[in-house]
Amino acid sequence: xxxxxxxxxxxxxxxxxxxxxxxxxxxxxxxxxxxxxxxxxxxxxxxxxxxxxxxxxxxxxxxxxxxxxxxxxxxxxxxxxxxxxxxxxxxxxxxxxxxxxxxxxxxxxxxxxxxxxxxxxxxxxxxxxxxxxxxxxxxxxxxxxxxxxxxxxxxxxxxxxxxxxxxxxxxxxxxxxxxxxxxxxxxxxxxxxxxxxxxxxxxxxxxxxxxxxxxxxxxxxxxxxxxxxxxxxxxxxxxxxxxxxxxxxxxxxxxxxxxxxxxxxxxxxxxxxxxxxxxxxxxxxxxxxxxxxxxxxxxxxxxxxxxxxxxxxxxxxxxxxxxxxxxxxxxxxxxxxxxxx
Numbered sequence: 001x002x003x004x005x006x007x008x009x010x011x012x013x014x015x016x017x018x019x020x021x022x023x024x025x026x027x028x029x030x031x032x033x034x035x036x037x038x039x040x041x042x043x044x045x046x047x048x049x050x051x052x053x054x055x056x057x058x059x060x061x062x063x064x065x066x067x068x069x070x071x072x073x074x075x076x077x078x079x080x081x082x083x084x085x086x087x088x089x090x091x092x093x094x095x096x097x098x099x100x101x102x103x104x105x106x107x108x109x110x111x112x113x114x115x116x117x118x119x120x121x122x123x124x125x126x127x128x129x130x131x132x133x134x135x136x137x138x139x140x141x142x143x144x145x146x147x148x149x150x151x152x153x154x155x156x157x158x159x160x161x162x163x164x165x166x167x168x169x170x171x172x173x174x175x176x177x178x179x180x181x182x183x184x185x186x187x188x189x190x191x192x193x194x195x196x197x198x199x200x201x202x203x204x205x206x207x208x209x210x211x212x213x214x215x216x217x218x219x220x221x222x223x224x225x226x227x228x229x230x231x232x233x234x235x236x237x238x239x240x241x242x243x244x245x246x247x248x249x250x251x252x253x254x255x256x257x258x259x260x261x262x263x264x265x266x267x268x269x270x271x272x273x274x275x276x277x278x279x280x281x282x283x284x285x286x287x288x289x290x291x292x293x294x295x296x297x298x299x300x301x302x303x304x305x306x307x308x309x310x311x312x313x314x315x316x317x318x319x320x321x322x323x324x325x326x327x328x329x330x331x332x333x334x335x336x337x338x339x340x341x
Contacts, residue, residue, distance in 0.1 A: 003019065003215075003216035003217075003219045003220050004213060004216045006018070006019060006216065007019055007212035007213060007215075007216055010212070012212060013211060013212050013213065014209060014211045014212060015209065016209065017212045017215075018212075019212045019215035019216055019219060020038065020210055020211075020212060020215040022215070022219065023038060023170075023215045023218045023219050023222070024036055024037070024038055026219070026222055027175070027218075027222070030222065030225070031142075031143070031150050031152065032145075032149070032150050033150045033152050033153060033177055034153065034177075034179055035177065035178065035179070035184060036152075036175050036176075036177055037175065037176050037177075037184075037187060037188060037191065038162070038170070038173060038174070038175045038210050038215070038218075039173065039174045039175060039176060039191055039208040039209070039210055040172065040173060040174070040207070040208055040209060040210045040211070040214070041161070041163070041172050041173060041174050042068070042139050042159065042160065042161025042162065042163055042173070042174030042175075043068045043071075043072060043174070044174060044191065044206065044208040045157075045159035045160070045174050045175065045176035045208070046068065046069065046072035046109075046135070046137060046159050047072050047075060047076055047206070048176065048187055048190045048191060048206070048208060049109075049135045049157040049159060049176070049187075050072055050073060050076040050078055050107075050109070050135070051076050051190065052157075052183065052186055052187065052190065053106065053107045053133040053135060053156060053157065054073070054076055054078040054106050054107055055078075055106045056076075056077050056078055056106075057078060057079070057104050057105060057106030057107075058078070058079045058080075058081045058102060058104040058105045058106065059073050059078045059079065059080055059081065059105075059106065059107055059108070059109050060081050060082075060083060060097055060100050060101065060105060060107075060108045060109070061073060061080050061081065061082060061083075061092070061108070061109045061110065061296075062082070062083070062085060062091070062092040062109075062110055062111050062113075062296075062312070063082045063084070063085070063295045063296045063297040063298075063309040063312040063313075063316075064085045064090055064111070064113060064292055064295060064296070064309075064312045064315065064316060065111035065113070065137060065292060065296060066111075066139065066291075066292060067296065067299065068137075068139075069109065069111055069137050069296065070296040070299060070302070071301075073109065074301060074302075078106070079104070080296075080302065081100050081102075081105070082296070082297040082307075082309055082312075083096040083097055083099075083100050083309075084096060084309045084310060084311045084312055085113075085309070085311050085312045085315070086311075087311050087315070088251065088252040089113070089116055089118075089251065089252055089253075089254055090113045090114070090116065090251050090265075090315060091110065091111065091112065091113050091116060091117070091118040091119070091254075092110045092111070092118055092123075093311075094118070094119040094122040094123055094126070095122075097123070097126050098126055098130075101126075101130050101132070105130070105132060106132065106133065107127075107132050107133035107134065107135055107156075108123060108126070108127060108132055108133070108134050108135070109135045109136075109137065110123060110134070110135075110136055110137070111136070111137040111138075111139075112136060112137070112138050112140065112141050112144070112151060113140070113251070114140050114251060114262055114263040114265055115140045115141050115144050115259055115260045115261075115262040115263070116251060116252075116253050116254055116257070116259070117141075117144065117146045117151055117154075117254050117257055118136070119254070120136075120146065120151075120154045120155070123155075124154070124155075133156045133157075134154075134155040134156050134157075135155060135156065135157045135158075135159070136151075136152075136154060136155040136157070136158040136159070137159055138151055138152060138158045138159060138160050139159065139160055139161035139166070139174075140161075140166070140260075140262045140263065141158075141160060141260065141262075142160060142162075142166060142167045142168045142260060142262075143167065143168075143225070143229060143258075143260040144257065144258065144259060144260050145257070145258040146254070146256060146257050146258075147256045148256075152175075152177040153177070153179065156178065156180065156183065157176060157177065157178050157183070157187070158176070158177040158178075159174065159175070159176050159177070160174055160175045160176075160177070161173075161174050162174050162175065162214075162218065166262075167225070167228065167229070167232075167260060167262055168218070168221055168222065168225055169217065169218070169221060170210065170214040170215065170217045170218040170221075171213075171214055171217045172214060173210050173214050173218065176191075185202075186202075186203070189201075189202040189203065189205055190203070190204070190205045190206065190208070191205065191206065191207075191208030191209060192205055192207075192208070192209060193205040193206065193207060227326075228326055229260060229261060231326040232261035232262075232324060232325075232326060233261050235261075235264075235324055235326075235328055235333065236261050236264055236324070238330065238333055239264055239322065239333070239337070242333075242334075242337050243266070243337055243340060244340075244341060247269070247340075248266040248267070248268060248340055249266065249267055250264065250265065250266060251265055251267075261324075263291070263321050263324060264321060264322045264324045265291070265319050265320065265321045265322075266319070266320055266322060266340075267315060267318050267319050268318045268319070268320060269318070270318065271317040271318055274290075274317075274318055274320055277320070277339065277340060278290075278320070280339050281336065281339055284335060284339070286323060286332070286335065286336055286339075287323070288320045288321055288322050288323060289320070289321045290319070290320060290321075291319070291320075291321045292316055292319070293316045293317065293319070294313075294316055295309055295312040295313040295315075295316040296312075297309045297312065297313075298313065322336060323336065
């Protein structure tokens with residue numbers, strides 16, 4: 001309430017007030033990033049990135065992500081071109097990207113799945129070879145580091161979600177990261193209707209501004225992040241120590257990653273067993289999530305026929321994210337684990 005009261009006392013509720021600027025500076029320090037622009041949700045950054053870099057072309061992307069990743073591509077009048085995923089990391093299979101490139105390809109939009117980094121080095125090599133831009137959907141990646149630096153420092157643009165379901169949140173919100181000064185300038189005015197002062201404009205823009213009230217939430221959550229991450233690690237360690245990994249294997253985290261314990265997905269042998277387990281858990285008021293399902297190449301608004309994404313389609317039918325939140329009790333964890341065995 002104290003942070004909200006600050007906003008009311010300032011009589012400044014939106015348009016980058018004191019709380020928004022303070023939150024950006026604190027996040028810049030906490031995440032150890034070169035820059036950050038916080039936004040009103042986590043999808044607007046994807047749309048701005050695609051507006052600036054997609055140029056109405058083909059965008060090579062993953063079928064295993066939240067629907068916003070593909071929806072943003074279509075919404076910005078680009079064409080999603082799917083390539084399948086790695087069976088262990090669940091990120092885009094970088095070995096398949098080159099074969100999908102055509103003269104119409106403008107960029108690669110890849111998702112760091114459940115905070116697990118893509119093969120950023122190989123994607124960067126391919127992008128440079130074919131003069132493509134790289135956008136990372138890093139919605140799950142708050143606090144993730146790869147090879148000693150923030151995952152948000154990779155790619156031409158990285159995006160994050162600060163939705164209430166995420167580790168760090170502003171109720172509803174997001175962020176966009178970009179190291180290039182010229183591109184960062186375009187991103188900034190694009191999220192503010194294109195404004196260059198009150199009556200002049202750099203170019204076309206949209207309303208991506210976050211409010212002081214959302215920033216107040218973020219300033220209230222940020223001081224607790226280390227304890228939140230520590231508790232989530234304890235829960236994941238308990239899962240790992242007690243779940244039969246041979247039957248319910250978690251995803252493989254890429255080497256050199258400092259992970260953020262954002263989700264605990266398990267891949268089950270077949271969909272019928274997954275549905276059976278979900279029913280048993282639901283009967284005990286335990287609600288795991290089928291995340292991500294369906295495979296995005298099967299969405300009904302994808303007009304162009306695509307090759308089947310065998311791994312993504314199979315994984316999406318068999319993956320289940322188990323409950324993971326800091327108030328989760330050990331007796332509840334025992335109940336979940338016993339149901340799975």
